[in-house]
Amino acid sequence: MERTCYSVQIFGVYTGRKRAKRIKAMENDKDAMGSYKFRVYPGKTQEKELRHHLWVSKELWNEMLAxxxxxxxxxxxxxxxVSLREFVRNSGLS
Structure with missing residues (x-):
């Protein structure tokens, strides 16, 4: 049976020593952003949940755009x- 592989990228703000090193490289930036890539191999239940979260995100994005x-x-x-936050709360998708 072939398993589906997802590539997940996580973004975050560097702190501490990593931030200090990045700031030297980016003098004008207040926060240095970084990312990490992971490969995940979800089970059937986890994949179903991932697909559901992606669907909810897509629907919410489209409704907010409209x-x-x-x-x-x-x-x-x-x-x-403020009005966008209120819209999200009342959308029933969040």
Whole structure:
């Protein structure tokens, strides 16, 4: 049986000595970002859950995009962070 492999990339802010080394390289940056790549081999249950989380993320993104376009069309301005947070809470997807 062939197992599905997912490549996962995690982003984070460096702290401590790693941050100090990165800051020397990037003088103008306040926070140095880094990433780590992992390969994961989920079981059937974990893969089902991963797919569900991806679906929820996609649906939420599309609904937020439609909401943003609607607000811009009617008011000529983009929605505020507060109104987007409220929209996410009321969407039923979060």
């Amino acid at each position: 909401f943003t376009k609607e607000i811009y069309r009617h008011h000529g301005k983009f929605p505020t962070t």
